[in-house]
Amino acid sequence: MIRFDAVSKRYPGGNEALRGLAVHIGQGEMAFITGASGAGKSTFLRMIPLLERPSQGSVVIDGVNLARLPSRRVPYLRRRIGMIFQDHRLLNDRSVFDNVALPLVIAGRAHHDIQRRVRAALDKVGLLHKERAEPVTLSGGEQQRVGIARAVVTRPPVLLADEPTGNLDPTLSEEIMRLFEQFNQVGVTTVIASHDLPLIERLGHRRIHLVDGRAA
Amino acid sequence: MKLPSILRSWAEQHARAAIGSLGQMRRRPSGSLMTTAVIGVSLALPAVFLLAINNLQSATAGWDGTPRISVFLEQGAPADIQTRLRDQAAELDDVAAVELITPEAGLRSFEQHSGMEETLALLDENPLPAALEIRLAEGVGSRDAEQLVESLSRLDGVAETRLDRAWLQRLEAIMALAGRGVALIALLLALTVILVVGNTIRLDIGNRRPEIEITKLIGGTDAFVRRPFLYTGLWYGFAGGLMAALLLIITVQVIGGPAGRLAELYGSGFQPTGPGLLGTLRLIVIGTALGLLGAWIAVGQHLSQIEPEG
Numbered sequence: 231m232i233r234f235d236a237v238s239k240r241y242p243g244g245n246e247a248l249r250g251l252a253v254h255i256g257q258g259e260m261a262f263i264t265g266a267s268g269a270g271k272s273t274f275l276r277m278i279p280l281l282e283r284p285s286q287g288s289v290v291i292d293g294v295n296l297a298r299l300p301s302r303r304v305p306y307l308r309r310r311i312g313m314i315f316q317d318h319r320l321l322n323d324r325s326v327f328d329n330v331a332l333p334l335v336i337a338g339r340a341h342h343d344i345q346r347r348v349r350a351a352l353d354k355v356g357l358l359h360k361e362r363a364e365p366v367t368l369s370g371g372e373q374q375r376v377g378i379a380r381a382v383v384t385r386p387p388v389l390l391a392d393e394p395t396g397n398l399d400p401t402l403s404e405e406i407m408r409l410f411e412q413f414n415q416v417g418v419t420t421v422i423a424s425h426d427l428p429l430i431e432r433l434g435h436r437r438i439h440l441v442d443g444r445a446a
Numbered sequence: 447m448k449l450p451s452i453l454r455s456w457a458e459q460h461a462r463a464a465i466g467s468l469g470q471m472r473r474r475p476s477g478s479l480m481t482t483a484v485i486g487v488s489l490a491l492p493a494v495f496l497l498a499i500n501n502l503q504s505a506t507a508g509w510d511g512t513p514r515i516s517v518f519l520e521q522g523a524p525a526d527i528q529t530r531l532r533d534q535a536a537e538l539d540d541v542a543a544v545e546l547i548t549p550e551a552g553l554r555s556f557e558q559h560s561g562m563e564e565t566l567a568l569l570d571e572n573p574l575p576a577a578l579e580i581r582l583a584e585g586v587g588s589r590d591a592e593q594l595v596e597s598l599s600r601l602d603g604v605a606e607t608r609l610d611r612a613w614l615q616r617l618e619a620i621m622a623l624a625g626r627g628v629a630l631i632a633l634l635l636a637l638t639v640i641l642v643v644g645n646t647i648r649l650d651i652g653n654r655r656p657e658i659e660i661t662k663l664i665g666g667t668d669a670f671v672r673r674p675f676l677y678t679g680l681w682y683g684f685a686g687g688l689m690a691a692l693l694l695i696i697t698v699q700v701i702g703g704p705a706g707r708l709a710e711l712y713g714s715g716f717q718p719t720g721p722g723l724l725g726t727l728r729l730i731v732i733g734t735a736l737g738l739l740g741a742w743i744a745v746g747q748h749l750s751q752i753e754p755e756g
Binding site: 279281302305306307308309310313319321332333335336337338339340341380 | 657662667
């Protein structure tokens, strides 16, 4: 599903985030990306939805070599990838419902379809009763769950999460990770960058450890 | 996707963008109103000028630019000479119609229009000569007209001829100049509308940067991101056009009365007219188009610079 071949990323200024990284994550797999700050975890995740392009090497997602993907096709690639951020990235001037509905609106789904799917996604993360709330009135864990609902509402085949539990206490963190496991169990390829090693050990999925831009 | 569902999706996306951008404008009413007012005034100004010129043109349309020649006969010319001269004049080339104004008719008309009946009654005899009012055929050039004046003045019994054209030509020249000036002003104010809308949209894009980034992040196409801003420009232009139409109608109401009275004093049946339904619609359409254009330019310049940071 996700294949990195000898991928390097050098930023202007000489900083090298990835150095010949080779990784393959199969369809339906769940993997954790670990490593110290600056080891290249975020860069790795950012290359999958083409938020960044490699300086060298190739990234192939679901059989598509991203180097050959024309830029007008990039939005359609991103629609197939659910993304979850440490800082949630919610729109604070819109209700929880509208935030979760955004990917469906972008995809041009019918109104009744949107209603149904948003409710289903919110129900899944246990926030159906908060659909009219403003994101700022929610706790950190709740906001993260809204972010997850938004990422999965289109039922994408790939789910990416960059430090999704970075600001949460251990109980909430585990809850969030269990949620990811549930999505993975229905066949979603799930990749999570995290430094919460004890939790990762306990969950016991594949672990890709990055050191200096390489898989260790 | 089947075709009807693509169409439905397209229509729904547009409706959402159109309504959403209206909502965004309503959320900051004072700013939106200010922008609308600037557009409205910018559109109303040239529209008022244009309307004034149009009215002036229709006010002078009675004197439709085809010159008339006044031929004054010798004082005391008898009635048979008057009619002979009238018939001779009517025979000439380029003459459309000849009207004989006898001294008596001339005096009556003078009495009516000048209000000097009592003074005129003191005169022993009618001081006015008989006159011929000659209307020229359509499309007679000024050289032909002058030749006609020549041959008329050579006729026996003609004392004086006068070609009444110079002042009309001057008026036409002035109006042409005014028209050119209004066109220039209209162009500058159209540019103002484009710049005002463009700047408003630019600020709007800046304010909604996080939203744009997130939308791009989760697969919004450029068209999707662009759409609400284009609709915002369209609404501004539309609202500005409406406001301009309103200002125009008010102006006509305020000025129409006195202008009509002035025309009446000049003995003209002219009635000032407003922009009419077509003119109003045109104003609104132009406003809408300018708003859209301004938004298009701003969106083209500023939206592509925003790329999401993951």
